[in-house]
Amino acid sequence: MRIGILGTGHIGQTLVLKLSAAGHEVKVANSRGPETIGPDILASGGRAVTSAEAMKDVDVAVLSVPLNCVPNIAPLTAHLGPDTVVVDTSNYYPERDGHIDAIDSGQAESLWVALELDRPVVKAWNAIGSDSLSRLGTPAGSPDRLAIPVAADSEQDRRVGLTLVEDTGFDAVDAGTLSESWRQQPGTPCYCTDLTREEMPAALSAADPSRSPKRRDIAFAAVMERMNGSGARDPGADFLVRLNRTLFM
Numbered sequence: 672m673r674i675g676i677l678g679t680g681h682i683g684q685t686l687v688l689k690l691s692a693a694g695h696e697v698k699v700a701n702s703r704g705p706e707t708i709g710p711d712i713l714a715s716g717g718r719a720v721t722s723a724e725a726m727k728d729v730d731v732a733v734l735s736v737p738l739n740c741v742p743n744i745a746p747l748t749a750h751l752g753p754d755t756v757v758v759d760t761s762n763y764y765p766e767r768d769g770h771i772d773a774i775d776s777g778q779a780e781s782l783w784v785a786l787e788l789d790r791p792v793v794k795a796w797n798a799i800g801s802d803s804l805s806r807l808g809t810p811a812g813s814p815d816r817l818a819i820p821v822a823a824d825s826e827q828d829r830r831v832g833l834t835l836v837e838d839t840g841f842d843a844v845d846a847g848t849l850s851e852s853w854r855q856q857p858g859t860p861c862y863c864t865d866l867t868r869e870e871m872p873a874a875l876s877a878a879d880p881s882r883s884p885k886r887r888d889i890a891f892a893a894v895m896e897r898m899n900g901s902g903a904r905d906p907g908a909d910f911l912v913r914l915n916r917t918l919f920m
Contacts, residue, residue: 675725676733681801683735684712691715693838700725733758756831760796779853793823793832794852800863802908808840818868820846820855842868854878858887
């Protein structure tokens with residue numbers, strides 16, 4: 672498939688590498704220009720382009736940007752063809768995105784994204800940590816292969832999302848419609864807890880819309896406390912998975 676990716680953060684750059692390595696034709700852009708995208712991100716065959724070029728003549732557009740940037744990229748996605756599948760990987764964090772008043776606690780964030788873009792979206796790759804995404808992918812059929820949930824309203828769009836998740840080295844789990852995608856957001860049992868295909872359905876079912884925002888905020892506070900205490904840039908992937916499993920499951 673022809674894939675355009677907006678965003679070169681930890682998730683975006685890993686998707687460029689993995690989807691290129693899987694044989695897809697990948698273009699990638701960020702807000703700073705193609706000259707700022709290093710060769711390490713393009714090592715598997717991805718091509719650095721402008722943001723406008725990334726959204727031109729593609730089968731799939733992947734939005735790997737902070738949620739508060741979505742309104743700024745709406746003009747770019749407005750030129751996508753009607754059959755182009757748009758994948759949203761973002762998550763809502765009040766400390767960063769608090770001005771987005773349309774998102775309430777327990778709401779499916781990607782519904783807001785779909786309204787902002789005025790087109791359907793697929794929710795995928797938001798419920799796995801960047802370290803796990805980059806390191807823990809395995810071939811299909813591998814024992815204890817980790818899983819990633821995928822939600823969308825269109826069955827065709829969901830199939831595309833499921834296929835691409837499999838191409839990145841993870842079992843893809845059908846998480847239902849976009850209105851149910853709150854079940855894979857921060858604070859829920861499947862969010863960054865590194866679950867298998869067998870474990871994922873129960874985690875999705877156990878999600879509680881009234882409790883997940885509170886758990887999300889507790890986890891964020893714990894991470895900030897650890898970072899401030901140690902002076903480290905981040906607390907480490909293993910710590911985050913253990914913390915999320917303790918708070919969310």
